Amino acid sequence: MNIIVCVKQVPAKDAPLSIAGNWIRESDIGFEMNEPDSYALEEALRLKEKHGGEVIALSLGPERVKQTIKEALAKGADRGIHIADGNFAELDPLGAAKVLAAAIGKEKCDMVLTGLQSDDHGFGQTGVLLAALLNLPHATIIMQIEVQDGKMKLKRELEAGWFQFVECPLPAVLSIQSGINRVRYATLKGIMAAKKKEIATMTRESLGVSIEPTQKIEKIYVPQKTKKTEFLTGTPKEVAAKLVEKLKFEARVI
């Protein structure tokens, strides 16, 4: 079972974001593996442990995303592919998927896994678009994968507490739902082993992908408040007293 996992690097969860045009100022913040993608990586590693094969971590972005590829290698991925692109933030979902699909097309794989969405752009389209571009079947919001006789039985999460089993042939593209598994930490041994693992570097140009944008982010801004929030200040004790007062006599909900 050869599996390619698409991992994106995104700003760290508590990073203070400062807006710069249609992206953010990258210089003063930390980055980390997109959390939904870490579940996809974990699922790939578990499938490999069960069925054998190879896990390839694929990431698109500037030089910094190599750190995320290295993290995947330290957790157990066998090799990495870095599509170096300093202008990745300008790519629309279809453009990014075309670049990723070109790199995936060079490999022989049984499964392509992605997280459900990224915590930065949040387009949530990459997996489905890869399936379209690679002409593979797909399923999204996956909570369980069982591989048997060259096909899969998948548990898909629907809305409002519903689930559905779906049968899907291989090869295929799956978007993994967060919470499908418990994500492992890299071990010291894994981190050492990762140093010897290969990371291939490609570019949009070397892959021969030309992109016609379908949409453009004009600007990013702090959203306008839709509700007037009354902020309560003081010591914790004072705040607690004020809040209880408000809830009892103003909102009258307790």
Add this chain to the structure above:
Amino acid sequence: MKILVVTERRQGKWNNTSFETLVAAQQVAGAKGGTVSAVLLGNGVNALADELATKNVAEVLLVQHGLLESYTPDGYCVALKQVIENAKPDLVLFPHTYQVRDFAPKLAAMLGKGMIGDCVGFRDEGGKLVFVRQMFQGKTAADVTFAGAGPWFASFQSGAFRADLLAAHPGGKAPVNAINVQLNANDIRTTPLELFKEAKSSVDLTQAPLIVAIGRGIKAPENIAQAESLAKAIGAEIAASRPICDEGWLPMERQIGSSGQTVAPKLYLALGISGAIQHVVGMKGARTIVAVNKDQNAPIFEIADYGVVGDIFEIMPALTEELQKGK
């Protein structure tokens, strides 16, 4: 501008976000001029088509086929591609549901087009249609425009428009036009099997008048007891955002948000919850929202009635004590 709205139903019933998207489409048509048509896919869904025709739409495009009885991404894409090539709309709108996420980007890509997903609104800016969506987990908004020729594809987030604003058809009923599509069994590569719910929940959060909810700010499972004491002091149920349940710190049945429960209690006290879209859609209907978060820019404060910028580990015990005082 010719607008198509792809409607959605769940097990024979309308998904209400379909009507919200029709309202969005009518507002776009109002701003830009044009017509709104509604598309319904399925098999044996004439009654639903007739119901849809009573709404203020130019026409209902009814696409029926045995292979559209159950939803599959392949079946929907192959069928809708033909509908779009035939109807030649300028704009195709969807409710941003799990089902739409599963097929709409592929449908757009099959036509060589892009999709702006999960929009919360739109503006007509000097003739240019600008779509507004959230980025960075709701910390920022983004204005997005389409580049190139249509058809353009966009989806609207649940709750972004009010379904009750959907007008009735002025003439009583719009025409229902059946559209034939070519669909073969081997177009469809996945096989949908049974639908099910997990073991019955022991708690029904939708009925709870008071909810104390925790997010990532709780940091560790051993800290949950503090939130539980607070919940007990006002007789509230405890709930959480998705990451807490993903970690297994609270059972999934206590999860609020798009993949969990949707609640509208009298009081929703959000502790250390940043307010990502996926959570907010599950609780924004609460009558009174209180948010406690150390980050004053957390998006949860956008919808909070009362806000406290501070450390939940200081506020929780103080609040518990204050509430117990009154008893």
